[in-house]
Amino acid sequence: xxxxxRDIELAVRAAAEDSKGYAGELxxxxxxxRxxxRxxVTAVASAFVVLAGLVGGGLVVRQRQAAYExxxxxxxxxxxxxxxxxxxxxxxxxxxxTPVRLGGNLQIGEVSADDHLxxxxxxxxxxxxxxIGLPDGRLVSLGPRSGGAMLLTVQSLGGETQQRDIxxxxxxxxxxxxxxxxxxxxxxxxxxxxxxxGGLERLVISSAMLDVSEADPGAALDAADVVGDxxxxxxxxxxxxxxxxxxxxxxxxxxxPLTSLGCSRVTDLRLSPSTNRLAVTYTKAAGxxxxxxxxxxxxxxxxxxxxxxxxTCQVRIAWLxxxxxxxxxxxxxxxxxxxxxxxxxxx
Numbered sequence: 001x002x003x004x005x006r007d008i009e010l011a012v013r014a015a016a017e018d019s020k021g022y023a024g025e026l027x028x029x030x031x032x033x034r035x036x037x038r039x040x041v042t043a044v045a046s047a048f049v050v051l052a053g054l055v056g057g058g059l060v061v062r063q064r065q066a067a068y069e070x071x072x073x074x075x076x077x078x079x080x081x082x083x084x085x086x087x088x089x090x091x092x093x094x095x096x097x098t099p100v101r102l103g104g105n106l107q108i109g110e111v112s113a114d115d116h117l118x119x120x121x122x123x124x125x126x127x128x129x130x131x132i133g134l135p136d137g138r139l140v141s142l143g144p145r146s147g148g149a150m151l152l153t154v155q156s157l158g159g160e161t162q163q164r165d166i167x168x169x170x171x172x173x174x175x176x177x178x179x180x181x182x183x184x185x186x187x188x189x190x191x192x193x194x195x196x197x198g199g200l201e202r203l204v205i206s207s208a209m210l211d212v213s214e215a216d217p218g219a220a221l222d223a224a225d226v227v228g229d230x231x232x233x234x235x236x237x238x239x240x241x242x243x244x245x246x247x248x249x250x251x252x253x254x255x256x257p258l259t260s261l262g263c264s265r266v267t268d269l270r271l272s273p274s275t276n277r278l279a280v281t282y283t284k285a286a287g288x289x290x291x292x293x294x295x296x297x298x299x300x301x302x303x304x305x306x307x308x309x310x311x312t313c314q315v316r317i318a319w320l321x322x323x324x325x326x327x328x329x330x331x332x333x334x335x336x337x338x339x340x341x342x343x344x345x346x347x
Contacts, residue, residue, distance in 0.1 A: 076273035079318035080133030083109035086314060086330050089337040090117070099337035108139065111328050113320060115342055122153060123161050132178045140183055140196070142166075142175040152183060154196055164199055174218030177226035184226045186218030191231065191247070204247050205231065227271040230296075232256075232278060234266035242269060242280065244296055256299045258282055261292060272319045277302065277347065279325045281315045289315050293325060293347045302347040323347050 086109060089099040100117055102109040108120045108131045120139055122128055128143030137157030145151050150167035152175075166185070167173060176184040176191060183194040190206040207213060212235055213220040224233045229248040234240075240263035246252040256278060258266070267289070268281040278294045289308040294301055307315055308329045317327040329341040 075321060077135045078113045078320045079270070079273070080135070081111040081316060081318040081326060081328060082131055082133045082139075083111070083316055083328065083330065084131040085129070086316075088333045090330075091337050091339045108141070111316075111326075111340075111342065113326075117340065120155075123155060123163075128153075130175045132175065134178065134180060136180060140175070140178040142173070142183075142185075152194070162196075166194065166199075172216045172218065176218070176224045179226075186216075186221075186224075188215055188217070190217060191226075205245075205250050209250060210243070211235070222266050223269040225269045225271050227273065227275050230271060230275045232269050232271055234269055234280075239266045240264070240282065242266060242278070244278070254296070254299075256294050256296065258292060258294075261290070261301070261304055262286075268315065268317060270317050270319060270325075271296070272322055274322055277319075277322070279317050279319065279345075281307075281317055281327075283311045287311050289313055289329070291315065291317060291325065291327060291343075291345055293345065303345050305343075305345055307341075307343055320344065 083102060086102055089101045090109070091099055100109065100119060101107060102119065108122055108128070110118050110120060110133060112118055120131075122131065122139065122141050128141040130143075131139055131141040133139055139153075139155045139157075141153045141155070143151060145165075148167065148170060149165045150173055152164050152166045154162045168187070171188050172186075174186040176186050178184065178196075181196055183196055184204070185192045185194050185201070188207075189203065190208075190210070191204045192201045193204050194201045207217045210217065210233060212233075220236055222234045222236055222239045223242075224231070226232075226247070229246055230244060231247045232242055232244045234242045240258045242256045242258070244252075244254045244256055258280060261282070262284050263282045264285045266280055266282045270279045272278070276296055278296050280292045280294065281289060282292065283289055287310065288306050289311060290304060290306050292301060292305075293303040303325075307327060310332070312332045314330040315327055316330070317325055320326045323346060325345045325347070327343050327345075329343070331338045331341075
């Protein structure tokens with residue numbers, strides 16, 4: 001009776017072998033502790049990897065790179081509208097009580113951007129063939145003096161005046177254009193850049209490249225202008241087909257014809273500050289003076305307007321900004337004071 005029956009003993013052994021171990025046994029506790037420790041080490045290491053990636057990438061999650069905004073150049077100042085070579089008495093546009101006299105005592109007229117007529121007394125005796133106003137207020141003038149001298153005058157607004165005789169061996173010379181540092185002169189053999197500070201000169205482009213007279217290129221032109229590195233000329237032999245080209249370095253020759261407008265002769269040229277547009281005053285065979293605006297890229301006519309019915313009127317033009325041309329029509333000289341007619345042409 002002390003022995004366990006055989007069938008019961010086998011059943012108990014089979015049940016013991018199929019049952020899972022007790023979770024609270026010491027070896028199992030150690031195994032679970034080691035697994036949790038390994039998971040914590042792995043998690044901490046992963047966090048350091050992510051943080052290093054953020055720091056190395058410039059903290060892209062928290063910081064946003066500023067959008068690139070290209071610099072915008074400020075608009076160019078209005079070109080000055082100088083009444084050079086205009087003598088007589090004129091009624092001022094602002095209805096002053098007395099007429100304004102130009103030419104006497106070297107009085108040079110200017111129509112300001114707000115359409116007021118002002119005068120400048122150019123120093124020195126004699127006369128001036130042409131005066132050009134610079135944006136900084138200076139006035140650059142050139143004209144003959146007794147004894148064969150040709151005086152280049154740079155006159156500051158309310159400041160000092162610099163004068164220099166620039167005639168060379170009685171050769172012809174004419175003022176084509178000017179900027180803050182340079183006066184552009186027509187001399188025999190071409191266009192020269194004259195340094196306003198020191199007086200040094202260099203040949204910019206030869207007469208041969210322009211197909212004009214070697215001896216006196218200035219006299220072979222009806223009009224010319226220089227802005228930046230671009231030159232525009234209207235030669236007397238092809239006045240209504242102005243020639244545009246680069247001068248630094250020379251190249252990029254392009255004709256801008258006005259023949260489709262019935263042009264008879266060009267009387268003035270003015271490049272816009274960006275040189276993307278050209279304003280032209282011209283006469284027609286039937287009479288009258290007109291102002292046309294052309295694109296210098298393709299020669300397209302952007303505007304064309306009559307500003308005087310008589311071809312004997314003088315017209316001066318300047319760019320108020322890149323899209324607006326302003327000008328003044330000067331009637332023929334008369335003993336009586338004349339009225340100046342101002343106009344603006346948007347394009």
